[in-house]
């Protein structure tokens with residue numbers, strides 16, 4: 001069976017940060033792929049070829065089969081050829097993972113590490129932190145209202161709230177949050193000249209790796225001190241759980257320890273802030289929807305689920321085939337690299353009626369923004385809870401909400417969403 005090859009413009013769009021920033025054109029390319037070549041190879045000059053997986057059903061099938069579709073073998077986030085070679089040269093055992101967190105692990109390590117904190121992130125346990133999160137949400141809303149009627153919701157509000165929550169839960173004190181925010185944006189938004197460390201366009205893989213090394217070293221130094229402190233003075237936070245956990249009877253090795261903190265510290269805020277800002281953008285555009293959801297007793301669940309589908313903050317993850325396997329009618333070979341494109345899967349017309357409409361009343365919203373299978377987002381219940389609490393605290397305190405300018409999206413192939421959302425509002 002010969003491999004289907006994607007047209008050059010589709011292949012180019014899915015690796016282009018600017019396409020994710022402009023968004024509409026990217027959706028046209030992805031819709032074409034879903035209809036004509038849902039599982040086909042993207043060939044680009046700077047990247048190794050990879051299968052672009054655009055259908056919801058295929059993303060699910062791959063997620064549910066971690067034995068054959070692995071995370072540890074090759075980069076889990078799209079990396080160009082030079083970048084992967086440099087990362088391999090710069091990592092222990094040439095494994096190419098600058099960070100070794102849950103995301104870069106396969107069985108048996110993955111589940112051992114995941115189980116250390118999994119119960120902490122379950123809804124039952126999260127009830128214990130609900131009051132604290134509500135307090136953070138109220139303080140955030142107070143600050144928003146104090147801006148006097150106009151602000152950039154993405155920058156001034158959404159960027160801070162999930163960060164406060166995740167740092168509070170992790171055990172990072174408020175005075176260190178700006179450093180964490182900057183480092184996360186540098187880690188994830190490193191292709192966006194507005195967000196990366198040098199504030200310049202990154203033009204070479206060497207530059208990108210050098211910048212990431214700085215960012216990771218900063219994180220590691222910080223968490224080394226936190227670990228020492230929590231081993232000496234345990235508290236009720238996740239840092240204490242991680243610092244004192246044992247794996248196979250010993251302490252967690254330094255690299256995995258830093259990776260664990262980093263994934264919790266970073267995975268939870270740009271993502272949740274993107275979907276929170278996405279919800280506010282749609283409410284600001286649609287007065288009837290805003291009126292409905294600002295009623296204190298309105299059920300916010302549908303709004304939240306749809307905002308997560310609509311924004312799809314994590315735009316892709318990569319997998320590598322460990323064996324020959326047939327999927328979606330295509331023959332995948334051992335060693336092949338695959339891009340699970342969540343942006344596409346969340347607009348799949350076969351699953352979502354009127355996929356390009358924002359509809360909080362979808363009967364059964366099967367959004368796949370949190371992934372699927374063994375690696376499904378550890379923080380998904382926390383993310384939903386944070387968004388619900390923010391909507392409950394914010395919307396009833398507003399009388400009017402509208403856009404005050406053009407929103408802008410992050411230029412990144414990995415974690416995306418709004419970097420600018422100018423709004424105008426009146427307090428209730």
Ligand code: HEM
Nearest residue numbers: 102103267268271272314370371372375376377378379383
């Ligand atoms: C709307 C917000 C969020 C979105 C869209 C999101 C999305 C994702 C996705 C797509 C994955 C990979 C799933 C896969 O490979 O199948 C993931 C993994 C993960 N997420 Fe989230 N996430 C969000 C919020 C959070 C929060 C609040 C936390 C916790 C602080 C968190 C922690 C994690 C962790 C630790 C993993 C790695 C799990 C593993 O590999 O076993 N995420 N997330």
